[in-house]
Amino acid sequence: MGRLEDVIKEVRGAIRNIISSEIDVSDVTMEGPTVVVYTKDIDKFAENPEIVKQIAQTIRKRILIRPDPKIVKPPEVAEDEIRKCIPQDADVREIFFDAENGEVTIEAGNPLKASGANGAIENQIKKATGWVPRIVRAPPIPSKTVEEIRKLLREYDAERKKFLGEVSSRICRLLTKQDKWVRVTSLGGFREVGRSASLLSTPESMVLIDCGLETSSDGNGTPYFYIPEIKNSFSEIDAIVVTHAHLDHCGLVPALYKFGYNGPVYCTPPTRDLMTLLQIDYIRVSQAEGKKPLYESKHIREMLKHTIVLKYGETTDIAPDIRLTFHNAGHILGSAIAHFHIGEGLYNIAFTGDIKFEKTWLFNQAATKFPRLETLVIEATYGGHKDTQPSREEASERLTQIVRETLTKGGKVIIPVFAVGRSQEVMIVLEEKMKIGDIPPVPVYLDGMIYEATGIHTTYPEYLNSQLRQLIIESGENPFLSSVFQKVDSAEKRERILGDVESCIVLATSGMMNGGPIMEYFREWADDGKNTLVFVGYQGEGTLGRRLQKGLKEITLNVKGNPYEVKVEMAIETCEGFSGHSDRTQLLNYIGSLDSRPERVIVGHGEESKCIELASAIYKKYGIETKAPMNLETVRVK
């Protein structure tokens, strides 16, 4: 009998002990990292959430309760039955079957009507189809990315089951080594920003945390993968964990499937969707600029087939001796701090990814509660001595002032933004300020994936902060739906805007001006002193954005292989305080606010001086051992 069967047998025994004989358990099995319990009494489990909690605590594994396949109708039949159960005026849009969770998501214009009084219709659906209904408000901005990913996962259902089986076997393999140690190797993104990658290793397992592209220069720099542990053979890695969807953290993940990696990628549901969007955009932008992207769309599909999503707080085995839990990082939609529990109580280490330790217009502040934490790996983008930023309120006042002044003298405002994060934040401020009359009402054009990224935000309102969630879900006053926002979805529309004389505001990618549609607006409008370019996000070293901030006045751009001279007469402004990163004070406060104080802090994701300055400030303030390793250094933490 293999090790996996042993584990399943143990788990079965434990579950029988907890569940009373009145509740049916038809089967217990493993699927990827998850224990799946099949039952004919799905209702009884739903009525007693304590049982599920108790099982999870006993077996210390992620658990899913699924209806017995014998009582579940096939999706085509079930969909018909569901549509019959729900009244017309509930306005059902999409019905989506999630076989992995035994759930059917029903997106309705009027979710209350769809559920029926006291959930009567929900119960009816459960009885008629065997599926557990999850009735949600239809996302007000439907996302094509989300739709395509759902389609792809449905199509590859069988292949995915096989893959999850392999993952279970790997996770349940026997531990073979007597030695106990834990180490972290910096593969990229240390004493620099871009190409983030760290390797967490024990004698038994290896986990890669983030796998990003370089953000400055040509955007094609990769982490150092030619270290002995990897030697360009990626099959030894147990898991890839992605903290968030920015390309400097996830931009290279699809390429690993080209290099021979076959294992899982763990991330939150919004991270999966946003990273897919940004990776597709990366390929498109590279091609448009005549550069060869490092992978093709088929590799993104491979990544999706191998992605296992985890919500915040769902503890899951990802290797025989490593457990992962994601916690809110406050940086962008779905961004996570990855906490690893190693061995049974041997060691705990967390990687913050990028964090914001302040409640923003979009998200709650980064989580500080971890049951145990010995080493924290933290970012230092704004960790330098002088990196204090204004508050969110001050930032929006300043943006309002810049925009109002430019519009009043008949100019245009262009704001380079990442499609994900800052765009949505700036949208909320502009909408609010126009509504109360602080900014004259002009069209706000959204170019380059921003609208689509906003659609993904409205698909996952549960990841937004409480006020915004309430506005969107309960009161239906969705700021993203304001009529001031106009999507730029064709080259013709962009041409028309570029030729228009009226004042307007343009939000466009890329955020650091190393490509993307922002370049077209800049080229066209840079020579007019009435116009303003406003930076709201971090500008990496070597990027055009950074050079403009420093006062560059004459630039030769490359337009389809030809030199193009630009004279910068427009005003160049920087509006601090919109960052999704913590400033120095917030980073230090974050360490001080942690529930369990770590014994060591490793600092990365910042220019060299910032990493060193933050490391020394943490040591001085808290007396915690700190390190700011260079790329390729290994720190043994246990």
Ligand SMILES: [Zn+2]
């Ligand atoms: Zn980021």
